[in-house]
Amino acid sequence: MRTPTRDQSGTSLLFRYYSHLYYVERRFFTSERNLGVFFEWYDSLTGVPSCQKTIAFEKASVLFNIAALYTQIGARQDRNKSSGLDSSVDSLLRAASMFLYINNNFSNAPSMDLRPETLEMLVNLMLAQARECIFEKLILTGPEKKNIEACLEAGQEAAQAAEAYECVHKHISAEPVKDYVPYSWIALVLVKTEHYRALSHYYVALGLLDHTDELSTVVKDMLGCIQISDPEKTTLVDIKVPQNKEERCLLGKCHLRESLILHDESLRIHKMCRQLRKIDSLLDKLRKSHERALNKYADVEEEDDFQEVLDPPRIQASTKYQLTLTPPDFSQYKVKDLFHDLGHLAIFCAKQHWTAPRTIHLSKSDEKTYGFSVRGDCPAIVAAVDKDSLAEFAGMKEGDFIVAVNDTATKWFKHDEVVALIRLAENGLSLKLVTPTDRNYLRPRETSRSPSSSSSRASTVSSIRAVDRISPTGSWMSTNSKDSGTKKSTWNPFRRTTLKDKTELCSVPSR
Numbered sequence: 001m002r003t004p005t006r007d008q009s010g011t012s013l014l015f016r017y018y019s020h021l022y023y024v025e026r027r028f029f030t031s032e033r034n035l036g037v038f039f040e041w042y043d044s045l046t047g048v049p050s051c052q053k054t055i056a057f058e059k060a061s062v063l064f065n066i067a068a069l070y071t072q073i074g075a076r077q078d079r080n081k082s083s084g085l086d087s088s089v090d091s092l093l094r095a096a097s098m099f100l101y102i103n104n105n106f107s108n109a110p111s112m113d114l115r116p117e118t119l120e121m122l123v124n125l126m127l128a129q130a131r132e133c134i135f136e137k138l139i140l141t142g143p144e145k146k147n148i149e150a151c152l153e154a155g156q157e158a159a160q161a162a163e164a165y166e167c168v169h170k171h172i173s174a175e176p177v178k179d180y181v182p183y184s185w186i187a188l189v190l191v192k193t194e195h196y197r198a199l200s201h202y203y204v205a206l207g208l209l210d211h212t213d214e215l216s217t218v219v220k221d222m223l224g225c226i227q228i229s230d231p232e233k234t235t236l237v238d239i240k241v242p243q244n245k246e247e248r249c250l251l252g253k254c255h256l257r258e259s260l261i262l263h264d265e266s267l268r269i270h271k272m273c274r275q276l277r278k279i280d281s282l283l284d285k286l287r288k289s290h291e292r293a294l295n296k297y298a299d300v301e302e303e304d305d306f307q308e309v310l311d312p313p314r315i316q317a318s319t320k321y322q323l324t325l326t327p328p329d330f331s332q333y334k335v336k337d338l339f340h341d342l343g344h345l346a347i348f349c350a351k352q353h354w355t356a357p358r359t360i361h362l363s364k365s366d367e368k369t370y371g372f373s374v375r376g377d378c379p380a381i382v383a384a385v386d387k388d389s390l391a392e393f394a395g396m397k398e399g400d401f402i403v404a405v406n407d408t409a410t411k412w413f414k415h416d417e418v419v420a421l422i423r424l425a426e427n428g429l430s431l432k433l434v435t436p437t438d439r440n441y442l443r444p445r446e447t448s449r450s451p452s453s454s455s456s457r458a459s460t461v462s463s464i465r466a467v468d469r470i471s472p473t474g475s476w477m478s479t480n481s482k483d484s485g486t487k488k489s490t491w492n493p494f495r496r497t498t499l500k501d502k503t504e505l506c507s508v509p510s511r
Contacts, residue, residue, distance in 0.1 A: 014066045025350075045182065052109070067102070117171070132505075151203045187273035202292075229314075233311055360430070362390050406429065
């Protein structure tokens with residue numbers, strides 16, 4: 001398998017490989033027996049090898065690599081453009097959906113990458129980064145240039161991003177994930193939590209200080225809803241909905257001062273991590289946001305104003321943009337069964353048990369018959385063997401499947417095609433047969449005879465007659481058959497870095 005590129009063609013390549021694994025698993029792997037085939041992968045963050053004999057481990061690892069590619073595609077987009085941000089959100093949501101799918105459908109993997117705790121953390125990380133891109137798109141048009149409602153909405157979106165990263169921090173700092181992921185990941189999550197919390201206060205302050213028009217009823221309702229008071233804080237300002245210019249200025253300065261404190265905290269955490277200090281674009285972004293808030297505070301600062309030390313209400317996280325995760329759709333990446341020539345997948349699969357193929361040779365005179373009948377399609381099955389007939393003496397049994405007639409493979413032949421081949425053989429017939437050992441395909445049931453299943457008989461061939469039931473790969477089956485109530489397995493084969501002036505997105509390395 002060639003190395004996938006970090007684009008849509010790379011994910012398409014891995015999807016097709018995953019679809020092939022479906023056929024490999026159905027053909028050769030069962031839970032009852034072990035083939036002794038080992039699948040080895042290396043953890044994406046540590047390089048520690050993991051090995052398991054089950055093909056489920058191979059499938060889960062391939063899906064993990066697809067998700068990792070999606071994160072890398074999302075991190076490479078131009079986030080200075082609206083289209084680039086849309087693409088980033090789409091890729092990150094696809095990655096989150098994939099990690100969630102792995103967590104819900106695969107278990108007991110020997111790899112730390114595939115542990116439920118790791119996958120849950122990655123799902124939340126992708127959602128937080130998607131939320132971050134939504135906020136960046138919202139402020140791309142400059143809400144401070146519009147009206148106070150736009151500023152308040154931007155503040156709530158920033159608070160929503162901060163809350164998402166706070167949720168990620170709970171998962172990433174818990175055992176065993178915190179001992180697996182690099183410390184720089186934990187530090188970056190903390191930096192972003194404080195950074196977006198600071199931006200939430202900044203945009204609320206911007207709306208209060210820059211827009212001097214009288215507050216409308218809608219704005220007053222918004223201010224009353226988005227600000228949450230903490231009764232345990234004794235230094236909390238007692239203003240949520242300002243009634244005059246002085247109160248608006250005071251409340252705005254309180255939010256602006258809180259923004260500066262949180263920006264200082266994000267810079268402090270950033271300074272404590274050696275790996276983050278090497279990312280110049282991240283430091284530049286944090287400093288610019290801090291300087292912007294500091295300059296705004298200097299513009300509105302007044303001497304002998306002792307009320308400015310009061311704490312503002314907390315900003316309620318809220319969003320108008322809901323993120324929805326949908327299961328991956330494999331149907332876009334259909335592939336041809338590499339083992340198609342082995343026969344129909346429902347019959348010739350690892351779950352069924354057969355004898356080794358055997359060849360029988362039948363020779364007769366013109367007036368005699370071979371003494372057997374067949375029915376069904378893909379492949380035809382021996383429906384009956386006459387007593388003391390040539391077929392019985394040669395070792396043919398009821399329920400045998402005919403997989404070849406005179407060196408012509410018939411696993412995919414219809415009933416009429418098999419009959420025609422037998423007629424062409426005239427007085428000399430060579431058949432390759434296999435016998436199922438764990439299933440009786442010939443148990444009768446009462447049903448009307450199908451018009452298309454009329455008996456076929458010729459003087460040069462034995463009675464090649466069809467009976468009431470079609471083979472399991474046709475339309476009819478015996479109601480007494482042991483597997484007649486078995487639920488058929490379904491195949492769901494998937495559906496649809498560093499940037500200047502932007503905080504960093506975490507992409508997951510491939511395994």
